[in-house]
């Protein structure tokens with residue numbers, strides 16, 4: 001470790017607090033920028049400005065205003081900047097800023113760097129950051145160029161190019177913001193949109209440790225355990241959710257029922273892939289059956305990858321949960337996968353993470369139910385969507401009163417900053433001093 | 445260990461399967477006994493008979509018939525026998541039968557006996573069983589005698605005595621079956637009913653390791669860790685849930701609103717205590733607010749004690765979850781409480797248990813949503829109530845069609861037998877053979 005944990009440099013603020021303050025300040029700046037008269041086509045309230053800024057910076061995508069009609073170009077630029085900053089930029093910059101401030105960067109090794117990069121200096125961090133930014137820019141530019149093939153013929157040069165860039169950046173950062181009132185429903189059967197947009201948000205959702213592994217190593221055997229788990233987990237989740245969605249909605253007139261079979265398949269693929277964290281939609285989310293809605297809530301809780309633009313408990317956390325449960329039923333005391341052991345310590349972390357997530361979701365939902373009228377399923381869906389920074393809506397978020405909005409702002413903030421803060425805590429574990437004898441408890 | 449794990453005696457069936465078969469056979473016998481013409485006042489269908497037998501044997505208490513009006517005395521006797529057998533009897537008898545068959549009784553030590561009783565012979569088991577039966581009988585007779593003070597003046601001698609015994613047995617076994625169509629709502633403000641019935645189901649729900657600890661040892665310091673955790677956890681849960689229920693329902697006209705303040709307090713205490721697993725009610729469960737309903741679903745998942753008449757993931761499992769999460773945030777690598785360590789191994793078990801429970805609840809709910817029409821919250825509540833063998837209902841269970849009933853029968857069966865089976869699995873852990881190097885995964 002280049003900088004020991006105890007060295008604190010210019011500031012004595014703990015890193016999680018720095019992160020929270022950073023987000024807080026950026027939301028305020030964003031809200032002010034959105035509130036200026038030339039940002040919007042109509043006058044907007046402070047609660048609308050703060051809600052939109054929070055939703056953009058936390059890459060959630062829940063909206064209380066129509067992004068295309070209510071915001072002018074300047075407002076849209078502010079939104080897309082907040083998205084870029086909140087998605088990957090802020091994390092990358094935070095790494096740089098914290099290490100420059102002399103703050104502990106031990107967490108960076110654990111969180112962001114591959115396990116074989118044990119020696120990290122400030123210059124290593126800087127080159128890592130450069131590589132991340134290069135990958136991000138490359139993906140977003142290529143994505144925009146390909147989306148332009150659809151958007152320029154439809155909207156003309158000027159409008160089409162702006163649409164392409166906006167949706168490419170929004171997709172790569174898993175933000176779910178769209179310049180169309182019904183998200184991407186107009187392109188429900190368009191092959192280019194159905195391939196490029198998901199590709200962007202899947203890559204962005206893998207997390208940059210995985211992307212850098214794939215970028216530099218082209219050999220499955222040399223991939224880190226984390227990369228292998230993320231790739232296998234993502235593929236399995238994509239196939240499972242696509243097939244389940246198609247099976248459950250195939251004849252539902254409110255969603256897939258009226259489409260031809262090719263469009264049904266495109267829509268199933270897009271919607272299933274988008275739900276874990278991207279938050280775009282090509283079918284009507286409010287029209288889905290209750291069983292699909294339940295499955296979607298599960299997908300939103302699972303989320304995307306660590307150190308990615310996505311939210312949720314993360315795919316690897318979910319895999320460890322499943323593996324630990326299977327190991328228990330196979331009566332194996334340890335969790336082994338791909339020739340590697342997952343330590344009991346990491347299983348403990350997973351447990352803590354899941355418990356905190358469940359508590360936060362339940363508390364949020366509780367607050368929503370007490371302070372806001374609405375159907376239980378709708379409120380549960382919106383709360384989980386906000387917590388997982390997904391942004392899908394059953395159509396109740398835009399009807400929220402100020403209290404409902406404040407709660408949603410809080411949930412989005414917690415949903416994005418909370419897991420990151422836990423990430424910091426994952427870093428260093430103090431050794432315990434007293435050793436007690438083991439006690440027996442009867443469980444289950 | 446008196447009998448080594450590998451010695452299997454007369455049968456080669458694994459213990460969990462024996463337990464499942466035992467429950468299955470008893471449900472069939474119970475259903476046949478309820479289907480005979482003189483058991484009921486009106487002809488009933490097979491699905492109604494099987495549903496009632498399952499609900500009684502799994503001590504759930506969900507009903508599709510009116511226990512007082514539709515069943516004759518014989519039918520009610522069959523029901524109370526199934527309750528007694530399913531509540532404590534079957535577990536006690538299973539211990540005896542399995543050990544007599546020469547089946548592994550290693551699990552008995554882990555599950556049922558105090559940690560200081562490491563040497564267990566068949567005669568020890570027999571005397572333990574005798575003690576359990578003595579405590580059960582004592583509680584039920586004393587309970588019935590005290591309830592008779594209320595029921596005999598109201599219903600006369602013959603009817604009053606039967607009511608007293610039925611409700612005492614139903615309460616001690618956390619069955620929730622009542623001979624009144626609106627459960628115990630008539631006695632919402634009656635101090636005797638509000639003290640005796642909860643006392644019975646709380647003692648029954650503590651689990652007999654705890655009861656035997658209290659019975660034999662009268663010194664807090666000498667209590668086992670399990671007993672201490674159960675007592676503290678139960679008291680904290682009782683206080684918290686009573687206060688929360690009172691706060692949220694105080695002015696709700698459908699529940700507490702119309703009552704005087706003393707009755708409000710009695711009702712809050714009774715309903716909050718009853719919800720974790722007993723399943724009696726003195727207020728209208730369907731009239732509660734959505735937020736209270738959510739809290740109740742949480743309480744039903746937590747449940748009562750291990751090796752008790754209650755269901756759910758169990759109070760100790762919940763405490764370990766909370767302690768493990770707190771330990772993580774305090775950056776302690778181990779979980780310590782009351783001067784004892786909870787091993788990483790046990791935390792792993794808790795994780796597996798919670799994951800299985802969540803999977804089963806989600807799968808059940810999924811099946812309900814696909815095959816049965818109904819409001820999401822109502823179906824979720826009934827599914828969790830069945831899984832936790834609670835028996836509270838928002839009034840939709842008695843409207844279920846045969847498919848809905850079959851799913852509910854399945855959930856009740858899984859809810860009662862599943863955790864017990866997991867209990868068996870908790871017993872012996874095979875040592876693993878290959879040791880892999882530890883891999884790093886990024887979580888959260």
Ligand SMILES: [K+]
Nearest residue numbers: 060175279390
């Ligand atoms: K999103």
Ligand SMILES: [K+]
Nearest residue numbers: 504619723834
């Ligand atoms: K019950």
